[in-house]
Amino acid sequence: MIQVALIIWLVPKFKTTGMFADILDNILEWVIVLGLIAAQLALTFALKVPGCPTG
Amino acid sequence: MRAVATLLRSDRALSAVFALLLVFTLGTPVANGQYPEVVTIDSVHPSAIALFYQSCLGFIPQQDVSSEPGAQSPPSPKLEDYLSTELGVDESMVRIFNNFTTDGSTTPPAPPGYLRVAFYAAVCTDCLPLCLPGLYAAQNMYSAGTRLTTKYGSHFEFVSNVTVVGSTIRYSRWGTFYYDLEEHGRYTLNVTNLIRSVNGDGVFVSVDVRPGDSIYIPLLIAGGVLLGLAVLYTVARYLHEAMIADSADRHAGGESPSARLLSYAADDDAAVMGARGRGMSPRASFLGSNIHGSSGGFDKSSAAVSRRVRAGIVDGGAEHEQLAPELQEHGWSDSNGGDKARQDVGSIGLGIGAKVKERLRSLDTFRGIALSIMIFVNYGGGGYVFFDHSTWNGLTVADLVFPWFIWMMGVSMALSMSSFLGRGDDGRKPSCLAVLYKIFRRAAILFMLGLMVSNNNSTLGDLRIPGVLQRFAISFASVRRLHVYLTFVRSRQPIGVFRLSE
Numbered sequence: 001m002i003q004v005a006l007i008i009w010l011v012p013k014f015k016t017t018g019m020f021a022d023i024l025d026n027i028l029e030w031v032i033v034l035g036l037i038a039a040q041l042a043l044t045f046a047l048k049v050p051g052c053p054t055g
Numbered sequence: 056m057r058a059v060a061t062l063l064r065s066d067r068a069l070s071a072v073f074a075l076l077l078v079f080t081l082g083t084p085v086a087n088g089q090y091p092e093v094v095t096i097d098s099v100h101p102s103a104i105a106l107f108y109q110s111c112l113g114f115i116p117q118q119d120v121s122s123e124p125g126a127q128s129p130p131s132p133k134l135e136d137y138l139s140t141e142l143g144v145d146e147s148m149v150r151i152f153n154n155f156t157t158d159g160s161t162t163p164p165a166p167p168g169y170l171r172v173a174f175y176a177a178v179c180t181d182c183l184p185l186c187l188p189g190l191y192a193a194q195n196m197y198s199a200g201t202r203l204t205t206k207y208g209s210h211f212e213f214v215s216n217v218t219v220v221g222s223t224i225r226y227s228r229w230g231t232f233y234y235d236l237e238e239h240g241r242y243t244l245n246v247t248n249l250i251r252s253v254n255g256d257g258v259f260v261s262v263d264v265r266p267g268d269s270i271y272i273p274l275l276i277a278g279g280v281l282l283g284l285a286v287l288y289t290v291a292r293y294l295h296e297a298m299i300a301d302s303a304d305r306h307a308g309g310e311s312p313s314a315r316l317l318s319y320a321a322d323d324d325a326a327v328m329g330a331r332g333r334g335m336s337p338r339a340s341f342l343g344s345n346i347h348g349s350s351g352g353f354d355k356s357s358a359a360v361s362r363r364v365r366a367g368i369v370d371g372g373a374e375h376e377q378l379a380p381e382l383q384e385h386g387w388s389d390s391n392g393g394d395k396a397r398q399d400v401g402s403i404g405l406g407i408g409a410k411v412k413e414r415l416r417s418l419d420t421f422r423g424i425a426l427s428i429m430i431f432v433n434y435g436g437g438g439y440v441f442f443d444h445s446t447w448n449g450l451t452v453a454d455l456v457f458p459w460f461i462w463m464m465g466v467s468m469a470l471s472m473s474s475f476l477g478r479g480d481d482g483r484k485p486s487c488l489a490v491l492y493k494i495f496r497r498a499a500i501l502f503m504l505g506l507m508v509s510n511n512n513s514t515l516g517d518l519r520i521p522g523v524l525q526r527f528a529i530s531f532a533s534v535r536r537l538h539v540y541l542t543f544v545r546s547r548q549p550i551g552v553f554r555l556s557e
Contacts, residue, residue: 032537
């Protein structure tokens with residue numbers, strides 16, 4: 001929660017200028033979507049299902 | 056030092072290096088192995104056991120299987136079979152010449168002449184090899200030959216002493232061999248002893264080849280034709296616009312047509328700008344992020360500019376070269392057109408105004424390429440292995456089409472955001488419910504279409520729910536909702552602006 005608040009607070013300060021303006025413009029989406037991908041990869045490669053190999 | 060340099064320069068040193076390389080490459084087919092390697096494969100699936108048993112033990116009378124009722128004598132080798140067998144698409148003919156002997160000193164001792172060749176397509180990682188009857192040859196004999204697929208690399212194993220106990224397979228392996236077969240090629244694998252080494256007896260394989268066909272020529276021709284058409288189209292359009300310019304000049308009493316054409320050619324950039332003036336990059340609207348848009352609609356000055364740019368083909372001169380960027384700056388930062396047509400995800404509304412429906416041409420081009428490849432893949436892909444989906448592991452061009460479409464959907468989403476949140480027909484911001492309704496309606500339509508496409512011949516009982524379009528629908532709904540929601544969060548307006556009540 002704090003991180004999200006921090007991001008929301010910080011991002012407008014870098015938004016229009018700076019090297020990564022195009023990324024920072026949508027930073028929350030980046031974080032959430034990368035989190036979704038990480039979750040999927042974790043499920044795929046780490047979840048132990050009896051009788052099945054991972055991956 | 057000088058001696059070394061001289062040696063390096065001499066031909067003899069070069070050939071010595073090559074000889075050494077040759078020895079190293081030929082002499083070590085199995086690293087640190089002692090021939091024969093005893094291969095044990097545990098807990099094999101019963102159906103695989105059955106296949107393996109049938110292929111490797113079912114046909115050769117041999118000490119350990121001679122009592123088996125199903126055992127048959129190997130097919131008698133015929134040269135005509137090898138030479139005149141009709142070969143289809145992606146097929147080659149392979150036989151072996153068995154010149155492999157052992158002196159019986161190895162453990163376990165190999166019965167001479169009982170060398171069998173097991174095979175699997177190399178794309179199948181760690182797969183169980185199956186023996187091929189057509190590749191069995193008695194001592195100093197050719198085998199009958201067998202048709203093998205050329206789609207993937209071929210992995211051969213030279214085995215003997217095969218035993219199958221329960222779900223365990225055990226055999227002696229005298230060597231492995233990898234080869235890329237070509238379509239319609241005919242190959243003879245000459246199997247002889249590896250030069251005697253500390254590793255014991257291994258097989259050494261040399262290959263006699265009757266070369267096959269080059270399968271990529273049709274693809275090259277097709278690519279050449281497409282490229283030619285593209286060039287032809289470009290040239291034709293170029294000439295066409297030159298003709299327009301000519302006729303305009305004639306009306307205005309300008310220079311001669313040929314001079315006009317020359318100056319047109321010299322003024323290439325400007326011409327291209329003029330011709331493509333309407334297909335500008337959406338960069339401004341990307342970065343502008345004025346979804347809640349401050350400027351109310353269509354800027355008058357940029358309208359004038361765009362009119363001049365479009366007329367620039369007729370006007371000629373370098374004037375529009377400077378005007379075009381101006382258009383880019385003005386016209387594209389506006390995202391509040393509120394054009395109904397731009398609410399479509401497929402069509403990326405980037406309009407200058409409501410009247411001109413603009414498209415991002417690079418994205419359209421990419422979409423066209425992806426669509427062409429998709430249709431090509433769906434109709435067989437010419438039988439090419441990379442236009443087919445990978446069987447289990449790996450990634451082919453055909454596998455990339457779906458990710459491409461997903462990516463394009465995301466890009467379109469970012470571009471058409473303004474129309475989703477822009478003012479509606481009544482000039483007011485849409486309500487939260489309206490936006491959600493739009494999102495879920497589109498997702499539901501996609502989902503239903505997907506169900507129809509992927510279940511064209513099944514009952515409700517065996518309806519398959521997931522599919523390509525269904526995945527599109529789910530990802531569209533979730534990402535679009537996320538995008539809409541976070542756009543509001545980012546704008547630091549209270550969510551209440553979203554007016555749930557309306």
